[in-house]
Amino acid sequence: MSKPQQPPFPNKYNARLVAQTDAKPCTICFKPATTVLLAENNLDFFYTCVQHLLDAQFASPIPSEEYTELKKTVDNLTQKVDTLKKEVDAAKPYLWGISTYWSKDKPTETSKLSDKDKSKSNGTESENNKQKEGEKGGGTSGHKYETLKKQLNTTETELNNKQDELKNFKFKKYTLNQQVYRNRLMSHQKKKYNKERSEKIQQAGFFPSAPNHSIS
Numbered sequence: 001m002s003k004p005q006q007p008p009f010p011n012k013y014n015a016r017l018v019a020q021t022d023a024k025p026c027t028i029c030f031k032p033a034t035t036v037l038l039a040e041n042n043l044d045f046f047y048t049c050v051q052h053l054l055d056a057q058f059a060s061p062i063p064s065e066e067y068t069e070l071k072k073t074v075d076n077l078t079q080k081v082d083t084l085k086k087e088v089d090a091a092k093p094y095l096w097g098i099s100t101y102w103s104k105d106k107p108t109e110t111s112k113l114s115d116k117d118k119s120k121s122n123g124t125e126s127e128n129n130k131q132k133e134g135e136k137g138g139g140t141s142g143h144k145y146e147t148l149k150k151q152l153n154t155t156e157t158e159l160n161n162k163q164d165e166l167k168n169f170k171f172k173k174y175t176l177n178q179q180v181y182r183n184r185l186m187s188h189q190k191k192k193y194n195k196e197r198s199e200k201i202q203q204a205g206f207f208p209s210a211p212n213h214s215i216s
């Protein structure tokens, strides 16, 4: 007997968009669809609406390198935002409004203190130290706080943009749910069979007149 047969097309589909005017009914729900899924060897294709394309019961996107990179960027930015939030919190000056006013009069003392603090512990200063610094002036720590806050804002904006990009990422390749794929194979088989049969019928000169019963 014959060797186990290779499927006529692989379960790897490329998504292609057609113009709105060329929309055809979605294979599942019959809503107008502009996405065509085309098997990698072009032997099968069908239309699917966006909703079904996003349905895990129907098909799953094959992540591309581009997508994986984007996801990594989002993860890194999320971590960076977390870290910055903690740093901003730690740098928050004690009684901020008053300290700015004071710092104008005593800039030397403050910066000396802050420098000492910085070299001593580099950001991990105790709660106690921070408070003292805030009370005495906090010119430098206020500046650090503002800088960190700005950094946090920028990073958050960048994160939001990348998250949007990730959410709206247009996948180019999909793999079908096993049952859906089996249905595609079956319908392909049936079409092939019907085509061969009608060709045979034509060649053999069956039904010289119009058939009066349907071919099933």
Ligand SMILES: [Zn+2]
Binding pocket: 026, 027, 028, 029, 030, 031, 048, 049, 050, 051, 052
């Ligand atoms: Zn649909």
